[in-house]
Structures are given as structure tokens and as C-alpha cells.
Amino acid sequence: MAAQEIAFKPQANSDVLMRIEDLVMHFPIMQGIVIQHKVGAVHAVDGVSLSIPRGQTVGLVGESGSGKSTIGRTLVRLYKPTSGHLYLENVDLAQLEGNQLRAVRRRVQMVFQDPFASLDPRLTVGALIAEPMVIHSIGTRNEIRQRTEDLLRTVGLNPNFIDRYPHEFSGGQRQRIAIARAVSIEPQFIIADEPVSALDVSIRAQILNLMQRLQRSMGLTYLFISHDLSVVRHVAQRTAVMYLGKLMEVADGPEVYVNPLHPYTAALLSAVPIADPKTEKRRSRILLGGDLPSPINLPSGCRFHTRCPLAQQICREVEPPLEDKTASGHFAACHFSEKVDALVKKGSISGMGSI
Amino acid sequence: MPKLLEVRDLKTQFRTREGPIQAVNGISFTIDEGEAVGIVGESGSGKSVTALSILRLLPMPPAQIVDGAVLFQDQDLVDLHEAEMRRIRGGKISMIFQDPISSLNPVMRIQDQITETLQLHLGLSKVEAIARVRSLLEAVGIPDAERRMRGYPHQFSGGMRQRVMIAIAIATNPKLLIADEPTTALDVTIQAQILELLARLRRDLNTSLILITHDLGVVAGVTDRILVMYAGHIAERAPTEEIFDNPRHPYTLGLLGAVPRLDAEQGSDLVTIPGSPPDLLHPPAGCPFQPRCPFKIDKCATYPPDLKVGRDHYSACWVDVTNPKEQQRAMQKGFIPLRPVGGTLAGEFSAGDA
Numbered sequence: 001m002a003a004q005e006i007a008f009k010p011q012a013n014s015d016v017l018m019r020i021e022d023l024v025m026h027f028p029i030m031q032g033i034v035i036q037h038k039v040g041a042v043h044a045v046d047g048v049s050l051s052i053p054r055g056q057t058v059g060l061v062g063e064s065g066s067g068k069s070t071i072g073r074t075l076v077r078l079y080k081p082t083s084g085h086l087y088l089e090n091v092d093l094a095q096l097e098g099n100q101l102r103a104v105r106r107r108v109q110m111v112f113q114d115p116f117a118s119l120d121p122r123l124t125v126g127a128l129i130a131e132p133m134v135i136h137s138i139g140t141r142n143e144i145r146q147r148t149e150d151l152l153r154t155v156g157l158n159p160n161f162i163d164r165y166p167h168e169f170s171g172g173q174r175q176r177i178a179i180a181r182a183v184s185i186e187p188q189f190i191i192a193d194e195p196v197s198a199l200d201v202s203i204r205a206q207i208l209n210l211m212q213r214l215q216r217s218m219g220l221t222y223l224f225i226s227h228d229l230s231v232v233r234h235v236a237q238r239t240a241v242m243y244l245g246k247l248m249e250v251a252d253g254p255e256v257y258v259n260p261l262h263p264y265t266a267a268l269l270s271a272v273p274i275a276d277p278k279t280e281k282r283r284s285r286i287l288l289g290g291d292l293p294s295p296i297n298l299p300s301g302c303r304f305h306t307r308c309p310l311a312q313q314i315c316r317e318v319e320p321p322l323e324d325k326t327a328s329g330h331f332a333a334c335h336f337s338e339k340v341d342a343l344v345k346k347g348s349i350s351g352m353g354s355i
Numbered sequence: 356m357p358k359l360l361e362v363r364d365l366k367t368q369f370r371t372r373e374g375p376i377q378a379v380n381g382i383s384f385t386i387d388e389g390e391a392v393g394i395v396g397e398s399g400s401g402k403s404v405t406a407l408s409i410l411r412l413l414p415m416p417p418a419q420i421v422d423g424a425v426l427f428q429d430q431d432l433v434d435l436h437e438a439e440m441r442r443i444r445g446g447k448i449s450m451i452f453q454d455p456i457s458s459l460n461p462v463m464r465i466q467d468q469i470t471e472t473l474q475l476h477l478g479l480s481k482v483e484a485i486a487r488v489r490s491l492l493e494a495v496g497i498p499d500a501e502r503r504m505r506g507y508p509h510q511f512s513g514g515m516r517q518r519v520m521i522a523i524a525i526a527t528n529p530k531l532l533i534a535d536e537p538t539t540a541l542d543v544t545i546q547a548q549i550l551e552l553l554a555r556l557r558r559d560l561n562t563s564l565i566l567i568t569h570d571l572g573v574v575a576g577v578t579d580r581i582l583v584m585y586a587g588h589i590a591e592r593a594p595t596e597e598i599f600d601n602p603r604h605p606y607t608l609g610l611l612g613a614v615p616r617l618d619a620e621q622g623s624d625l626v627t628i629p630g631s632p633p634d635l636l637h638p639p640a641g642c643p644f645q646p647r648c649p650f651k652i653d654k655c656a657t658y659p660p661d662l663k664v665g666r667d668h669y670s671a672c673w674v675d676v677t678n679p680k681e682q683q684r685a686m687q688k689g690f691i692p693l694r695p696v697g698g699t700l701a702g703e704f705s706a707g708d709a
Contacts, residue, residue: 063542170631200397200632201569205613205625227543234615234625254620260701270702271547272617273572277596279618280576284702287551288544291512344702 023084046245059236113194115174172203261332356387365423380587393574396584453536455516514545586643593668603670618700649690
């Protein structure tokens with residue numbers, strides 16, 4: 001793509017590192033063997049806007065199939081978005097190709113969930129960590145080797161491990177290697193897609209603490225994608241809750257957890273078990289009935305109405321916009337967000353005969 | 356409550372070319388009728404091998420129960436004849452596995468997979484069995500059971516498949532239900548449905564339950580008692596509230612502090628347990644947790660006995676972790692004491708409100 005086609009936009013807020021604007025990612029469903037034609041689309045991401053402040057962690061929460069990983073992958077341009085803008089400072093990643101895209105990728109890196117699948121088993125740890133530096137032609141061979149050893153030390157591994165292979169390491173150690181690889185070229189922005197979900201409980205805390213330490217020392221900005229609300233509350237300054245390709249609720253600090261304004265968030269919170277039997281006994285539960293609808297045939301109106309305990313006629317007809325409900329930056333996409341508080345207090349068991 | 360199951364000094368090992376792996380290394384516990392017991396531990400702690408040893412579902416060889424007894428209604432399952440064992444398995448004791456996708460036969464209709472169990476264990480006719488399948492599927496909350504029972508597994512979602520697995524497991528009115536990570540593959544809203552279902556079925560059928568999980572939150576709401584396993588040993592066992600209110604083993608303390616809690620305010624550092632679990636081919640001498648333990652003393656080179664520290668509360672540790680002097684010493688090695696959390700979550704009431 002030619003340079004003049006790259007969209008440049010003045011920044012609304014210089015503290016924002018990444019601004020996602022109306023991102024849509026539809027995967028076409030093709031039919032036919034020789035002559036293929038499109039018969040439908042999976043609406044993985046269906047119009048998402050979110051800004052990620054510099055130096056902070058934004059948590060993106062949702063269940064499987066919500067589209068949270070698709071957003072992560074689109075941000076590093078593993079996918080080309082169907083429409084929408086992805087402004088990293090003032091460059092729109094959505095429109096970049098070739099060399100320009102490669103240049104931007106130096107600033108955006110990704111850490112994946114499964115450290116057993118994300119590291120090439122045939123490369124040594126040294127080669128794995130050095131690979132991004134080699135691709136981006138940073139430093140001489142000796143400099144790269146020196147920096148790789150430093151990085152191993154930074155993530156808490158013995159620099160003598162440099163010539164070993166991934167199979168010689170445990171899951172937690174592998175995730176440390178994946179993190180060293182991601183930070184090796186000093187990116188500004190890291191997308192961490194379920195970085196601790198595959199790890200044992202005692203190892204999880206080690207990796208979370210390491211990520212927070214690196215954030216402080218390197219000034220990193222994180223998009224932390226997870227299904228685990230407890231982990232996201234622990235790490236994120238802003239939380240976005242996603243359901244079937246759309247954001248249901250976005251707010252800073254503990255707002256989402258303490259005063260949820262969307263019934264889906266409330267149900268999600270009440271479903272998370274807490275490691276304390278006394279607390280468990282005195283919690284209200286909002287049990288959702290049924291399963292996630294298909295992202296191919298989305299429900300009409302609000303996409304949550306099929307499982308929502310507050311749903312009314314209007315919810316089946318009109319899709320509620322994501323709007324600031326409090327004037328203090330607490331966004332929710334619900335016609336009846338003022339009723340969520342009462343729902344939370346009394347709890348509910350809804351749905352089509354599921355319990 | 357009368358005793359239903361007693362596991363006595365069970366030792367299960369796997370023979371490998373490099374030597375035996377002590378997956379379960381001398382554990383003892385009991386389960387009463389109608390009781391729900393949680394077994395908590397990380398991967399490799401021996402929690403699943405314990406369950407599979409009780410049901411003798413391990414491939415032998417390489418696995419071998421080298422010592423101990425599993426007394427179920429006063430009958431030792433370890434040296435029971437295989438034909439009799441088959442009657443108990445799926446009859447009086449049944450099991451629910453983590454992955455409902457690979458546990459169901461993809462080319463069999465749902466109703467045929469359940470009638471199989473019913474005809475085998477209860478001697479029902481085909482017609483009787485099909486009628487019972489319908490009521491079972493309704494009991495586990497599958498809507499439109501009459502029609503869905505003629506479907507195949509791929510037509511069911513993950514949560515619905517796990518309901519089918521539970522229906523199969525309760526089909527014979529078992530005395531004991533063993534659920535091995537039954538909700539780990541499921542989303543959190545579906546997990547809440549399944550846990551609610553298990554709790555309700557246990558009450559209605561008066562079945563004992565062993566719930567195996569790595570998630571302390573899952574056992575907190577469902578079980579009466581908890582066993583914490585580490586490297587093939589039981590580190591601590593106590594009534595559920597005791598484990599959370601008054602943990603006495605350093606590993607339990609570490610686990611509780613390492614999990615971020617949904618109702619905790621931000622900013623608190625997580626407790627990290629340094630290092631990783633031991634290689635069971637070459638386990639450390641003495642207490643297996645000792646290389647990672649901030650409370651370690653010289654005595655830890657010999658394995659601690661199961662010390663009684665409270666009513667029905669046992670901990671395999673030489674050190675009194677409640678002693679302020681010991682805590683001071685551990686804090687110098689990076690130990691972070693647990694702080695009370697709670698009250699900062701929507702839908703969580705103070706004790707008076709509820």
C-alpha cells in the first residue's frame with residue numbers, strides 16, 4: 001500500500017498509546033469447492049472502540065468466543081481488520097503493509113497463552129530470544145548474545161541456560177522465555193493473551209509479578225486479555241468486558257467490580273468462585289441460563305438479551321450503545337443499567353430451565 | 356455419619372526406564388457417607404492418580420499400587436477381582452472427567468451411551484432404560500430432553516456435554532461420585548451452573564463427593580473438607596473453613612496468597628512460591644516442599660508425621676506457622692503473611708445483611 005494512503009490523525013489525548021476505533025473483524029464462511037462464494041460471516045469483533053493509556057494495563061475480559069483474542073491478534077496485524085482503525089500514537093496499523101508494518105511491529109509485541117506451543121522446539125533459548133533482534137537487525141552478533149544473557153537474568157533465569165532447548169524447561173520458565181523474547185526489542189506495547197492461564201497456581205503469581213516489574217522498569221503498556229476476572233482486577237487499571245464481539249462495559253479502577261452497570265458483568269462476577277467459604281456463603285448469585293449464541297447468527301437488538309435476567313421488549317429490538325452512564329467515565333451498553341444494582345443485591349436464577 | 360471410604364497408606368508408582376516415579380506416596384484419608392471432600396493440588400501433585408487408583412483405572416503396568424488399602428464399604432478394592440471391580444466402577448462409584456468432549460463417544464446417540472450403563476448395572480430393559488434416561492437428563496437440567504437424547508455429542512455445547520456426563524455418572528445412584536476437574540474446561544458462567552448442579556444432586560441423592568481441582572475457589576463453596584496435596588503427599592487436611600481461616604502448612608499458606616482474589620483491592624503483591632514442584636523421579640529427601648519453603652528448618656530433612664493441629668485438622672509440617680517468631684524468620688526469606696480481604700465486590704454482603 002502506498003504511503004499517502006496511511007491514515008494519520010491528530011491525537012485527541014497524548015496520554016493514549018493505542019486507540020482502537022470501531023474495529024470490525026468478520027471471518028467469511030465460504031462454500032463450494034471450485035467456485036467459492038461467501039455464505040455468511042463469523043462476527044468475531046463487531047465494532048469495538050477502546051483506548052489504552054500509556055504505561056498502564058488495560059484488561060480485556062470475556063468468555064471463550066467473545067472475540068477478545070481476535071482483538072489481540074488484530075492489534076499485531078496477524079489479521080487484517082474488516083474495518084475500523086488501530087491508532088498506535090498517530091499511525092493507523094489497520095492500513096499498513098510490508099515494510100511499514102514491520103517497522104511498527106517492533107513497537108508492538110505479543111505473549112501467548114501456551115508456552116509449550118509458542119516456542120519453536122528446534123531453536124535454543126538464545127536463538128529464540130535473539131530472533132526478534134535479528135529480524136529487526138539490531139546489534140552485532142556479540143551484542144545480541146550479551147543482551148540475550150542480560151534478558152535471561154532480567155526474567156529470572158540463569159544466563160547459562162542460553163544454549164538449552166525449550167523442552168528442558170517447565171511451563172513457568174518457558175513463559176519467562178516468551179516474555180524475554182517479547183521485550184528483547186524494547187517494544188512500547190505488549191499484548192498478553194491469557195499469559196498465565198496455562199500455568200499452575202504457584203507459578204502464576206511469579207509471572208504476574210515479573211510482568212509488573214518489567215512494566216515499571218521498561219515503561220511498558222499492556223493489553224491483558226484473560227477470562228479470569230480475579231487476575232484482571234489484580235493487574236489492570238482499566239477493565240473492558242466483552243460479549244459476543246462487543247464491549248458491554250468499560251471503566252477505570254475497581255468500578256467494574258464494585259458497581260457493575262451491565263447485567264452480564266454482574267453475572268460474570270457472581271459466577272467467579274472466591275477462595276473463602278464464608279464469603280461464598282453470603283454472596284448473591286446471578287446464574288445465567290443457556291449458552292453463548294452463535295456469532296454467525298447474532299441475536300437481534302442487544303446481543304445479550306437471550307440470557308439476560310433484565311431483558312424487556314426494547315432489548316430485542318434496539319441495540320444499546322456503549323455510553324458513559326456516570327459522567328465519570330463508566331461506560332455500559334445496557335438499556336436498564338440503573339436496574340443492575342438491584343439485580344446484584346437480590347441475585348437471580350434465570351434462563352431456560354437450566355437449573 | 357458412617358464411614359464410606361477409607362484410603363490407608365496408599366502408594367502408587369509408575370515404572371519408567373529411569374526408575375520408579377512416586378506419584379502417590381503413602382496417603383491416608385476417609386470419606387463419610389454424604390460428605391463432600393475436595394482434593395486440591397497443582398499438576399503432578401498426585402490428586403488425579405489418587406482418584407484413578409481408587410477406581411483402579413490406571414494402566415498397569417506402567418502404574419502399580421505398591422502398598423496400601425482402599426476400603427470401600429469395608430471391602431478392599433486394591434485386590435478385588437477385576438469382574439467385581441467392574442460392577443463397582445460405574446455402579447457404586449462413578450467418575451466425571453475434565454474433558455467432556457473426549458469422554459463421550461462421538462458416533463453414539465446420547466441415549467444409547469446412557470442406556471448402556473443402565474442395562475449393564477441395573478439390568479433394566481431397553482424401554483425402561485430409555486424412560487430413565489429422559490428423567491436423568493431432566494434432572495441435570497437439559498432442556499427439551501425428549502428430543503435432545505436422540506442427538507449426538509457434537510450437537511451439545513461444552514456445558515451441556517458435562518451435564519450428560521453427570522447424568523451418566525448418577526444413572527446408577529452411586530454411593531460415591533468422583534469429579535476430576537469437572538469445570539476446568541468450561542467458561543466461568545457455565546462453571547457456576549455445573550457446580551450448582553453438583554451441589555444440588557449431592558443433597559438430593561445423598562451421594563458422597565470427591566471434587567478434585569487446582570482451584571481453591573471451586574472447593575470453597577462446595578465441600579465439607581479439603582485435602583491439600585503436594586508431590587504425592589497430603590500436606591494438610593481439615594474442614595473447609597479451617598483450611599481458609601487457619602491454614603497450618605506453609606504450602607497451603609503459599610497457595611492461598613498466590614491466587615489473586617476477585618474481592619481483593621489492587622496493589623497487594625502476590626505471594627510467590629519460589630521454584631517449581633520437585634521432579635518425582637528424584638524427590639528431595641524429607642519433606643518434598645522443603646526446597647521451596649520459607650519456614651524450612653534442619654528437621655525438614657526427615658519427613659514430618661501427620662501432626663494433629665486442631666479438631667479434625669492435620670498438617671504434615673514440623674514448624675508451627677502461627678508462631679510469630681517463625682513468621683518473622685520466614686518473612687526474612689520473602690514470605691508475605693496473608694492479609695484479610697473482602698467486602699469490595701458487588702453482591703458480597705457483610706455478615707449482617709444476608
